[in-house]
Amino acid sequence: MSAAYTPQPLTQQTLHPEDEGPFPDLAQTQPRHKTAALTLVSRATQIKERGLLLLFFACAIVAVLGVVLIFAFVAYQASGVFPNIGFLKFITGTKWSVAHSQFGVVPFIVGSVVVTIGALAIGAPLAIMTALFLSEVAGPRARAVIRPAVELLAGIPSVVYGFFGVTVVAPLVARLFGGAGFGPLTAWIVLSIMIVPTIAMLSEDALDSIPMGIREASFAMGATQWQTIYKVVLPAAKIGIIDAVILGMGRAIGETMAVLMIVGNAPQMFAGLTKPIATLTSQIVLGMSYAADDFRTALFGMAALLFLISMCLVLIVRLLSRTGKEG
Amino acid sequence: MRDMFSEDRERLKELGPGAMDKTARNEAKRARLLKERLANNTALAVLWVAAGITVAALILIILYVVINGAPMISPKFIFTWPHGVSAKGGIWPTIISTLYVTGLAMLIATPVAVLAAVYLAEYAKQGRIVTVIRFAADSLASVPSIVMGLFGLAFFVEAFHLPMSMLSAALALSLLMLPIIMRATEEAIRAVPRYIRWGSYGLGATQWQTVSRVVLPWAMPRIITGLVLAMGRAIGETAVVFYTMGMAINMPLTPLESGRSMAVHLYLLAVDGINLKAAYGTALMLMLMIFLLNMFARYIQRRYRKVR
Amino acid sequence: MRSVRPAVALLLALMLTGALGLSGCTKGSTDIVVSGSTTVEPIAEVAGEDYAKAHPGVSVLVSGLGSSAGIEAVGVTRTADIGTSSRDLKDNEKKLGLEVIPIAHDGIAVVVNPANPVRNLTLAQLRDIYAGKITNWKEVGGDDVPITLVNRDESSGTRDAFTKFVMGDTAFNLDAVVLPGTGQVREVIRRTKGAVGYISEGFVNGQVRALAVDGITPSPANIASEKYPLSRKLYFLVRKDLSPEAQGYVDYVLSDAIQEGAVREAGYLPVNPKGGPRK
Numbered sequence: 001m002s003a004a005y006t007p008q009p010l011t012q013q014t015l016h017p018e019d020e021g022p023f024p025d026l027a028q029t030q031p032r033h034k035t036a037a038l039t040l041v042s043r044a045t046q047i048k049e050r051g052l053l054l055l056f057f058a059c060a061i062v063a064v065l066g067v068v069l070i071f072a073f074v075a076y077q078a079s080g081v082f083p084n085i086g087f088l089k090f091i092t093g094t095k096w097s098v099a100h101s102q103f104g105v106v107p108f109i110v111g112s113v114v115v116t117i118g119a120l121a122i123g124a125p126l127a128i129m130t131a132l133f134l135s136e137v138a139g140p141r142a143r144a145v146i147r148p149a150v151e152l153l154a155g156i157p158s159v160v161y162g163f164f165g166v167t168v169v170a171p172l173v174a175r176l177f178g179g180a181g182f183g184p185l186t187a188w189i190v191l192s193i194m195i196v197p198t199i200a201m202l203s204e205d206a207l208d209s210i211p212m213g214i215r216e217a218s219f220a221m222g223a224t225q226w227q228t229i230y231k232v233v234l235p236a237a238k239i240g241i242i243d244a245v246i247l248g249m250g251r252a253i254g255e256t257m258a259v260l261m262i263v264g265n266a267p268q269m270f271a272g273l274t275k276p277i278a279t280l281t282s283q284i285v286l287g288m289s290y291a292a293d294d295f296r297t298a299l300f301g302m303a304a305l306l307f308l309i310s311m312c313l314v315l316i317v318r319l320l321s322r323t324g325k326e327g
Numbered sequence: 328m329r330d331m332f333s334e335d336r337e338r339l340k341e342l343g344p345g346a347m348d349k350t351a352r353n354e355a356k357r358a359r360l361l362k363e364r365l366a367n368n369t370a371l372a373v374l375w376v377a378a379g380i381t382v383a384a385l386i387l388i389i390l391y392v393v394i395n396g397a398p399m400i401s402p403k404f405i406f407t408w409p410h411g412v413s414a415k416g417g418i419w420p421t422i423i424s425t426l427y428v429t430g431l432a433m434l435i436a437t438p439v440a441v442l443a444a445v446y447l448a449e450y451a452k453q454g455r456i457v458t459v460i461r462f463a464a465d466s467l468a469s470v471p472s473i474v475m476g477l478f479g480l481a482f483f484v485e486a487f488h489l490p491m492s493m494l495s496a497a498l499a500l501s502l503l504m505l506p507i508i509m510r511a512t513e514e515a516i517r518a519v520p521r522y523i524r525w526g527s528y529g530l531g532a533t534q535w536q537t538v539s540r541v542v543l544p545w546a547m548p549r550i551i552t553g554l555v556l557a558m559g560r561a562i563g564e565t566a567v568v569f570y571t572m573g574m575a576i577n578m579p580l581t582p583l584e585s586g587r588s589m590a591v592h593l594y595l596l597a598v599d600g601i602n603l604k605a606a607y608g609t610a611l612m613l614m615l616m617i618f619l620l621n622m623f624a625r626y627i628q629r630r631y632r633k634v635r
Numbered sequence: 636m637r638s639v640r641p642a643v644a645l646l647l648a649l650m651l652t653g654a655l656g657l658s659g660c661t662k663g664s665t666d667i668v669v670s671g672s673t674t675v676e677p678i679a680e681v682a683g684e685d686y687a688k689a690h691p692g693v694s695v696l697v698s699g700l701g702s703s704a705g706i707e708a709v710g711v712t713r714t715a716d717i718g719t720s721s722r723d724l725k726d727n728e729k730k731l732g733l734e735v736i737p738i739a740h741d742g743i744a745v746v747v748n749p750a751n752p753v754r755n756l757t758l759a760q761l762r763d764i765y766a767g768k769i770t771n772w773k774e775v776g777g778d779d780v781p782i783t784l785v786n787r788d789e790s791s792g793t794r795d796a797f798t799k800f801v802m803g804d805t806a807f808n809l810d811a812v813v814l815p816g817t818g819q820v821r822e823v824i825r826r827t828k829g830a831v832g833y834i835s836e837g838f839v840n841g842q843v844r845a846l847a848v849d850g851i852t853p854s855p856a857n858i859a860s861e862k863y864p865l866s867r868k869l870y871f872l873v874r875k876d877l878s879p880e881a882q883g884y885v886d887y888v889l890s891d892a893i894q895e896g897a898v899r900e901a902g903y904l905p906v907n908p909k910g911g912p913r914k
Binding site: 045048049052053055056057059060061062063064066067068069070073074076077125126127129130132133134136137138142145146148149150151152153155157158159160161162163164166167168193196197200224225226227229230247250253254255256257260261281284285288299300303306307310311313314317318 | 363364370373375381388391450469470474475477481486556559570621
Binding site: 408410411412413491573574575576577585598599600601602603 | 677678680681684694696697698699815816817818819820821822838897900901
C-alpha cells in the first residue's frame with residue numbers, strides 16, 4: 001500500500017505541488033466527459049463514453065463490494081457467537097475445549113500476538129537494515145544481486161516456509177532448547193524470514209523516495225554517511241518505514257499454513273518460548289475440517305476478528321500516511 | 328528515478344566523509360572525526376551483515392529445497408499421477424489443477440482489475456468515492472488468506488451451492504489478485520507521460536479512444552508484470568484453495584470439477600510426513616514455477632525499458 | 636499491443652469458459668462422492684483411482700473432512716454417496732438409517748523413542764501421562780527424563796479413537812504438541828528422547844518403538860481379535876438407495892486387491908484377510 005502512496009515521484013510532486021491525494025490527479029488536466037459536449041463528436045459516441053464510464057465505475061466498485069461481502073458473510077456466519085456462546089465469554093474466555101463447549105479465544109489472541117511481535121522484533125530490524133543497505137550503501141553491482149534475491153524471497157509460497165520450518169528449524173530448536181521443537185521460538189525464526197522481504201521492499205521504496213538533495217545537504221554539512229542515514233534519511237522516511245512494518249505485521253498475523261506447521265497447536269496460554277501454543281489462524285484450520293454448530297460459529301468469529309485486526313492495520317497505515325503528508 | 332541519481336550518490340559516498348578529513352586541521356577535530364568514522368564504518372558493516380543475513384536465508388531455503396527436491400524431478404514425476412496411500416509417483420494432476428485454477432482466476436480478475444484501475448487513474452475525480460475504493464482495495468489486499476478461504480467456503484460453496492471446484496477457488500483467488508493487479512495497472516497508467524495523452528486528444532480522440540488505443544498499450548508491459556506477480560501469489564496460495572477447491576486428486580476438465588493444487592498437495596504431504604520425498608519434489612516444482620514467472624516479469628520489464 | 640483488444644478477448648474467453656463449464660455438467664459421467672474420515676481417506680482414494688480406471692465414465696471423488704462431516708454428508712445433506720468413519724455411530728446418527736460396512740481393522744500403537752527403556756504401560760498410566768499427571772518417565776519405571784507429549788489434532792480419527800479407548804472423560808494435557816499427521820508424529824518421536832505419541836500400528840517402523848498396553852502387544856493378531864485395548868474398525872456408511880456404481884466401488888474396496896494392497900499400505904489390517912468381496 002505504502003509502496004504506492006508514500007513514495008511520490010519527485011518530478012510529479014514538484015510539477016504539481018497543489019495536487020491533493022495520493023497521486024497527482026492527472027484527470028484534472030484532461031478533458032472530462034462533461035466537457036465532451038463541446039467537442040465535435042456524435043451523440044452515439046457520447047453515449048458510448050458514458051456507458052463505458054459506468055462500466056469502469058462498476059469494476060472499481062467490485063473491490064468495495066468484495067470487502068463488504070467478505071466481512072458481511074464472515075460476520076453473518078459468526079453472528080451466532082452473541083446468542084450461543086456469549087460475546088464476552090468468547091472474547092475474554094481463557095479456556096478452549098470443544099468437548100466442553102468452551103470457546104474462549106484469549107489463548108489464541110495471545111498466541112497470535114506473541115508470534116507476531118517476536119517475528120517483527122527479529123524481522124523488522126533485519127528488513128530495515130537490508131533496505132538501508134540497498135538504498136544507501138550498496139553499489140550498483142551488490143544491488144543488482146541482492147534486490148532480485150529479496151524479491152524472490154517474497155515470492156516463495158508460505159507453505160514452503162512452513163515445510164522448511166518443520167523439517168529444518170524445529171529439529172534445530174529441539175536440539176538447542178529441548179522439547180519437541182514446536183512453539184513460538186520456531187515460529188519467530190520462520191516468520192521473521194518470511195516477512196523480511198515484504199518489509200524490506202516497502203521500506204526501500206520509502207527510502208528511495210527521499211529527495212537526494214537532503215542527503216547532499218547533510219554531506220555538505222560534514223556528516224558521515226551513517227550520520228546522514230541515522231539523522232536525516234531515517235527520520236525523513238519514518239512514516240513509510242512504519243507503514244512497511246505494519247504491513248509486515250499484517251502478513252505475520254494472517255499467516256496460516258506455515259504457522260500451523262511449526263507452532264505446536266496446543267490451545268493453551270503462552271507459557272514459554274519452546275512450549276507449544278496456537279494462534280487464531282492455526283486453530284481455525286485445525287478445527288474447520290470437522291467443526292459444526294457453535295464450534296464452527298466460534299471459528300468464524302475468530303476469522304471475523306482476524307478481518308477486523310487486518311482492517312485496523314490498514315486504517316493505521318492510511319492515517320499515518322495522511323498525517324505524514326500534512327506534517 | 329533512481330538511476331538518475333545513482334552516479335551522484337556514488338560520488339557523494341566517496342567524497343562526503345573523505346573530503347572532510349582533508350579540511351580538518353585541529354587535532355581534537357581529527358580525533359572526533361576518527362571516532363565518527365569508526366561509528367560510520369561499524370554501522371555500515373552492520374548494514375552489510377544484515378543484507379548478508381537476508382541473502383543467506385534465501386540461499387539456505389533455496390539450496391535446501393533444491394538439494395532435497397532435485398533427485399525427485401524427472402519426467403516421470405512431472406507427468407504421472409500420484410498413486411497409492413502416500414501419493415507415490417508423480418504430481419501431474421496437481422500441476423494441471425494449479426495452472427487451471429490460476430488461469431481461470433486470471434480470466435476473472437484481470438478485466439475487472441484493469442478497468443477498475445482505468446477508472447481510478449483516468450476517469451475518477453479525487454474525492455470520497457475514490458478514497459473509499461482505494462481503502463477497499465488496500466483492505467482486500469490485506470485480508471488474511473484463511474479469512475478469504477472461509478469466505479469462499481461460506482459464500483461460493485455454501486450460499487451459492489457451487490461445488491468445491493476450480494470455479495469456486497478461482498472466484499476466491501480472483502478477489503485476492505484483484506488489488507494486486509489494480510495497483511500495478513494504476514501505477515502503470517500513471518507512469519504514461521501526459522504529453523502522449525495530449526497528442527491523442529489533440530487529434531480529436533475521445534477519452535475511451537485515448538485510453539484504449541494510447542494509454543493502455545503504452546502501459547501494457549507494466550500491467551503484464553503485475554499480472555505475472557499476481558499469478559505467482561495465486562499459485563503459492565494454500566488456505567484459500569484448501570477450502571474452495573477441495574483436495575481430491577483429479578484432472579479437471581470443466582470449471583465445476585474439484586482438484587488439488589500443488590500448494591495444497593505440498594501442505595498435505597508435509598503435514599502427513601510419510602512421503603517427504605514427494606513433498607520436496609513438489610516444493611521444488613512450485614518454486615521453479617514461481618521463479619520462472621518472476622524471470623518472465625523481469626524479462627518483460629527489461630524489454631520495455633529498452634523500447635523506451 | 637495496439638489496442639485493448641486483448642482485454643476484450645479475455646472477457647470473451649471468460650464467458651466461453653463459463654458456458655463450457657455449465658454444459659460440462661450434463662456430460663455422461665457418473666461421480667461417486669466419498670467423504671468423511673481422514674483415516675479412511677487414503678484407502679478410499681486409492682480404491683477410487685483404480686476403480687475409475689477400470690470403469691471409464693465413473694469418477695470417484697474422495698475428500699477427508701472428518702468422520703462427523705462424512706456421516707452428515709451421506710446421511711443429512713446427501714452430498715456424498717458414501718460416508719466414511721473411523722468411529723461407531725453416535726446415537727443421533729444411528730437414526731439416519733445408514734448401512735454400516737466395516738472395511739478395515741486399525742490398532743493404535745503407543746510409540747516412544749527406541750532409546751526409552753519402558754516397554755509396557757497400563758491404560759491408567761497412559762491416561763495419567765496424557766492428562767499431565769505423570770510428567771517424568773521415572774514415574775513409570777523409566778529413566779529420569781521429562782515426558783514430551785505428542786498429540787494429534789482433534790479432527791484426527793486416530794485421536795478420536797485414542798480419546799475413546801484411553802482418556803474417557805479425562806481431559807488431555809493442553810501442553811501437548813498437536814501435530815496434524817502420522818509421519819510427523821513418528822518423526823518427532825524418533826528425534827526426541829522423552830517423547831510419547833500414538834500412530835496406527837501399520838506405520839510403526841524401526842525408528843520408533845511400540846509399547847504394550849496392559850501387557851498386550853499391538854500385534855496384528857491381537858488387533859484383529861480386538862484383544863489389544865486400542866483396536867477399532869473403519870467403516871463405510873451408505874444409504875439404502877445406493878447406486879449400482881457406488882455399490883461396485885464398495886465391493887471393490889472389500890476385494891483382496893484393496894484389502895491386501897491399500898489397506899495394509901495405509902497401516903491397517905484387512906477386515907477379512909482370506910475372503911473375497913462380500914455382500
